[in-house]
Amino acid sequence: MNPKRLKIGIACYPTYGGSGVLATELGIALADEGHEIHFMSYESPFRLTEFHSNIFYHQVGVQEYPLFKYPPYALALATTMAEVCDLHDLDIMHVHYAIPHLVSANLARQMLVGRDVKVVATLHGTDVTIVGNDPSYRRVMRFSLEQADGVTAVSSYLKNETYRTVGTSCPIQVIPNFVDLERFNVQPCPEASKLRQENERVLIHVSNFRPVKRVTDIIEATAQVAKSHPVRLLMVGDGPDRPAAEKRARELGISDAVCFLGSQDNIEKILPCADLFLLPSQFESFGLSALEAMACGVPVIATASGGLSEVVEDERTGKLFPVGDIEAFSLAIKDLLDDDSKLKSFGTAARDRAKELFRIDSVIPQYMEFYRKILTEDSGIGTQEVGTT
């Protein structure tokens, strides 16, 4: 049987952030399986670094005009989506992060004449919990979810939050985030190993330094740990709370032990050098960065909030503590640093859990099955020919 080659449009935020990472990795994996992928965004997604003959990128141009205090990106995106659908005869438009991508996709579909495209949305987190839950967007969020042909969420927590906050009754399927275990492995890269001084333990955090990540909690906890343990903290990423974290490190006298590395394209080279990954977020719908650390055999110390407890297994692959509890946070770090065999077994269990539940080759078929179901539901496009992964 010849599996039908699907033509899939993917809209996402292209800069550093879990939803863009996931959307890009999904597109690459689908392209590897022979499907044709069309990314649409205002910039090329940052993890889209290699040439691939099945992958196309369409830049959304937004016209500036003196009347526009806020240039209407959602409209420009809808126009690009409709044009790409017409030119390339897409089967599916898969948007990542609902606002505004889902609104644009639904609008694009309405503009098409004589053709249909199925609209699929993947909810990632703050599109529901912060943006979609704001009174200025809640109604449009609910309306667009109900217009979509299929909706997925990256965790059960996020699915339930969507029902609770947005008040929609549309079916939502949980398809978890995934990781490529070949790329994210336990092998430290020699260059990154130079970041560790002799006798030091390495702690690492990776994020976009937004308030929800509570990055200053990491500095507070590290200062506690540094009183009794030689540690180096690697802060990877950039964002609004980076200056506050740098300031707090200076105030607490631990600047020498904290390296702010900025945004890094090849985080898989740095992660395996770390002893522990720290994620003290206010909430996370999933915590993709924690999963990437686990895949590298690095145990995770994170808050027991949102979907993190679906990723990190408390006292087996890491430790979970209450949001904002610096004492519990630093004790959790010290407990693992003080017990080498526990640290090692947690690291092994972390990689095993990533392998068991979140490996790329078990999650991609879930997306393919989801597409297949949507395509066969009422239009008959694809039928059984679609996607054998």
Ligand code: GMT
């Ligand atoms: O963390 C953010 O604010 C960015 C956001 C995004 O759109 O990239 O991340 C969300 O999506 C990720 C990928 O599914 C999840 O791993 C993150 O947990 C989620 N962030 C939050 O829920 C805060």
